[in-house]
Amino acid sequence: DAEKPEYQRVLIKLSGEAFAGDEDYGISPDFLEYISREIKSLYQHGVQIAIVIGGGNIFRGVEGLEIGIDRATGDYMGMLATVINALALQSALERVAQIPTRVLSAIEMRQVAEPYIRRRAIRHLEKGRVVIFAAGTGNPFFSTDTASALRAAEISAQLLIKATKVDGIYTEDPLKNPKAEFIEEITYLEAITRDIRVMDHTAMTMCMENKIPILVLNIKKPGNLLKAVMGQKVGSLVK
Ligand code: UDP
Numbered sequence: 001d002a003e004k005p006e007y008q009r010v011l012i013k014l015s016g017e018a019f020a021g022d023e024d025y026g027i028s029p030d031f032l033e034y035i036s037r038e039i040k041s042l043y044q045h046g047v048q049i050a051i052v053i054g055g056g057n058i059f060r061g062v063e064g065l066e067i068g069i070d071r072a073t074g075d076y077m078g079m080l081a082t083v084i085n086a087l088a089l090q091s092a093l094e095r096v097a098q099i100p101t102r103v104l105s106a107i108e109m110r111q112v113a114e115p116y117i118r119r120r121a122i123r124h125l126e127k128g129r130v131v132i133f134a135a136g137t138g139n140p141f142f143s144t145d146t147a148s149a150l151r152a153a154e155i156s157a158q159l160l161i162k163a164t165k166v167d168g169i170y171t172e173d174p175l176k177n178p179k180a181e182f183i184e185e186i187t188y189l190e191a192i193t194r195d196i197r198v199m200d201h202t203a204m205t206m207c208m209e210n211k212i213p214i215l216v217l218n219i220k221k222p223g224n225l226l227k228a229v230m231g232q233k234v235g236s237l238v239k
Pocket of ligand 1: 014015016017053054055056057059060061062074075076077078079081082135136137138139140141142143144145147
């Protein structure tokens with residue numbers, strides 16, 4: 001249709017948790033199908049789409065500590081986990097949505113993914129390919145939230161969409177306290193000082209310094225992603 005999107009280039013952060021669907025671990029085929037269709041709806045509006053993938057559904061660096069694996073090694077394991085999710089999403093996007101997709105990995109593994117090269121990522125976006133950023137920042141002691149802020153800045157994304165399981169930002173965790181109040185809009189500084197855990201502080205600071213607005217929305221509600229890029233009211237905005 002003739003409706004024009006409000007944002008032409010967006011970065012979506014998908015956590016590993018989302019990939020697990022209703023389970024605690026692994027990759028849900030239902031989620032892959034669902035998210036592929038959701039992304040297709042943006043794609044059909046001509047939006048340039050980059051995605052940063054989490055890995056928590058498979059491995060988090062800190063989990064290694066419990067089994068005697070040092071933090072840095074555990075973090076590398078976590079980054080490899082994000083590559084597994086990235087390949088699953090690429091496959092689903094191509095099969096379900098027929099969208100050309102490239103996986104760019106911050107850790108070189110040429111047989112499975114292109115190495116991350118900033119200018120190449122931008123070129124892919126301009127050519128209408130969905131770009132999936134894998135392996136976080138490539139460095140231990142960071143998170144994929146920080147990777148999403150970094151990549152959003154690098155590709156000059158106009159909006160960072162943080163996909164969550166709740167409708168947006170609340171004064172408290174709405175899953176734990178039903179009296180938690182919804183916050184429609186908040187400044188970066190306020191979110192940081194009130195310790196509202198939209199993303200970790202490193203990621204938030206990075207977005208603040210580079211003036212990248214963060215939209216927190218419920219990924220489980222069909223149509224939310226599209227609403228976000230069309231500039232319709234959805235989720236909570238940090239700016
Ligand atoms: N990780 C890392 N550096 C990065 C990104 C991720 O070391 O730049 C590791 C870290 O161990 C993290 C794991 O990869 O726990 C999976 O990423 P994350 O926990 O951010 O995934 P999510 O919570 O989004 O599922």
